[in-house]
């Protein structure tokens with residue numbers, strides 16, 4: 001379980017730019033095995049929040065406990081082990097354009113010093129998981145957006161992380177491709193028991209795959225809870241807008 005207690009993040013002032021309080025006293029818990037959605041308007045602090053969870057950003061104050069472990073107290077050796085518990089997926093894929101699909105997926109394994117024979121077996125497994133066995137030798141420029149995101153997901157899972165942090169993973173994709181990526185994420189959660197935290201601005205993404213969610217508004221938590229409860233009884237107009245509650249969403253699509 002991830003327990004966030006009164007987390008505040010201030011980006012310090014630089015030159016003419018004033019300091020920005022990107023997160024203000026955020027408290028939240030995310031259960032192991034969950035698919036947890038984070039929604040909010042642009043600039044609300046969503047990316048900052050997930051970057052604090054895997055310590056890509058250092059919190060200014062507050063605590064983050066992962067399975068009871070206070071992550072601010074990790075030494076550098078523990079921090080490396082801690083980071084390998086997380087995989088990250090981004091809207092723009094962040095693939096290495098000069099490397100093939102197989103080399104992209106193998107990259108974290110190379111960094112971890114896995115021997116080539118073992119690595120090749122793992123890459124084959126991951127290619128099969130994301131349905132790209134026939135693209136091992138292709139370069140990212142030769143792939144569609146959905147295929148690139150599959151490579152990025154396979155790479156994020158290479159080291160068997162417990163948590164997959166996804167920052168707008170479907171925002172650059174059309175609706176059918178979004179559906180196929182969401183169904184892949186759902187499978188990964190169910191079959192590999194990977195907990196997923198997903199930032200999105202698409203109401204249908206939250207409503208299709210998340211069980212719990214939080215709404216961020218201007219660096220604070222506006223509301224959080226089971227998606228079904230917020231769909232039924234949200235007290236906030238912003239939540240209702242972000243969940244697009246006036247629109248009928250076909251929940252049976254995946």
Ligand SMILES: Nc1ncnc2c1ncn2[C@@H]1O[C@H](COP(=O)(O)OP(=O)(O)OP(=O)(O)O)[C@@H](O)[C@H]1O
Nearest residue numbers: 011020021022040041042043044045046047048049
């Ligand atoms: N590295 C940084 N240095 C200074 N300020 C930053 C930095 N990163 C983000 N911010 C500021 O912190 C606030 C929250 O940014 P963040 O990227 O977390 O928002 P977001 O909810 O992910 O927005 P979006 O939906 O547009 O991706 C914004 O005001 C942003 O300008």
Ligand SMILES: [Mg+2]
Nearest residue numbers: 046047048167
């Ligand atoms: Mg963001």
